[in-house]
Amino acid sequence: MIRSLFLSLTITTMLTAPSFAQGGLDVPPPADGFGTQAPSSPLSNEPMSELERAGLRPPLQVQSGYTYSTEDRRVTEILGQPVYTSVEETGENIGSINEIIVTPDASIAAVVVEIGGFLGIGARNIAIEYRNLQYQVAHDGSWRWVYPTTAEQLQDAPEFVWTETLAEPGQSRETDGPVPIDETAMPDAPAVETANPNDDGSIAADQLRGATLYSTNNQVVGMISDVLVSDVGTVQDVIVDVGGFLGIGTRSVAVPYGQLRLELDANGNSFMVVDATREAIEALPEYQPQ
The missing domain is CATH 2.30.30.240 (PRC-barrel domain)
Incomplete structure (x- = not known):
């Protein structure tokens, strides 16, 4: 987790x-x-x-x-929602949203999706840029969150980890900086981000x-x-x-x-x-x- x-x-x-x-x-x-x-x-x-x-x-x-x-949505309506690879009946459920990253200017930088594993065992978290996540009508008329990708691309996506801890009063925050992404490994889908959004003061x-x-x-x-x-x-x-x-x-x-x-x-x-x-x-x- x-x-x-x-x-x-x-x-x-x-x-x-x-x-x-x-x-x-x-x-x-x-x-x-x-x-x-x-x-x-x-x-x-x-x-x-x-x-x-x-x-x-x-x-x-x-x-x-x-x-x-x-058009407003409550965070409680987004948390825990599944993310699919497409709106089609063949669209795969890749995981659920368990975190939303907010920047100091009130923009949503990314969502964190838990993928893989069984009953939480072996699961890991990846960060997806919010702009690459789509809320669309599915084949059955329901609404779903969609991120066009494949299981193979997700397998290669680096894990999202918070690198920053809350600073003591009078101290500055320290971060490890962005994690580089090999975009050549995912040419057909938006890049899975792991740039640690909290590096710029963002919060969950x-x-x-x-x-x-x-x-x-x-x-x-x-x-x-x-x-x-x-x-x-x-x-x-x-x-x-x-x-x-x-x-x-x-x-x-x-x-x-x-x-x-x-x-x-x-x-x-x-x-x-x-x-x-x-x-x-x-x-x-x-x-x-x-």
Whole structure:
């Protein structure tokens, strides 16, 4: 199975909650590719807002609510889905999607597909560029994920392995760099990628699912239960369960992914922060999947 930077989709690990110091979160500089440093105080007599003092963006997008698109897909609808070699009846099931790699600019770089083996024994993971994966109508009228390839090409594809571990506060991340691919071995199909998408600060999409979301004033906003992906391969929003008690009376709202930041606490544990207050998020209209 994958040694994921944060979470695996087949062996889901919840994010560790942030440690609290006296007076609030002890937040170190943000991880590469996510978040920003707090800016210097402006040369103005106007008092700084809470967001400005924290170095965050005004939550204008958050307050605008969510606009549903019929092309949107939830990550939970993609995970575990089989991938076929074609839409024809002869199309072979090559494996299932167990990870989605998201870049810092909210684009989906790749999906990780588990192939081979029997009951998980002898199985291994390969990364396929998301742009080479197609969602098409099959011969029987159902929809399926398609990656045009052959069993022989998959046999030669290098295994996907996360090479990066979460850096300690104040330290930089280290990676082994891309793994070269022999494209001559696969002339008739898109190259199976193993360029280790996390080299550029990318994260596993399932790092978000199950994570506790915090506000700019260190309040717990809710739990992220799902991620919305557009038809062009970008992460649009996350679905956050807010309100209620022990799951009773909770409701779901959609929060733009661009308003989230991945941070580290003093112990190196990762957590998510939204550039808004808890009240602003709870006031959003309820998310209604179509």
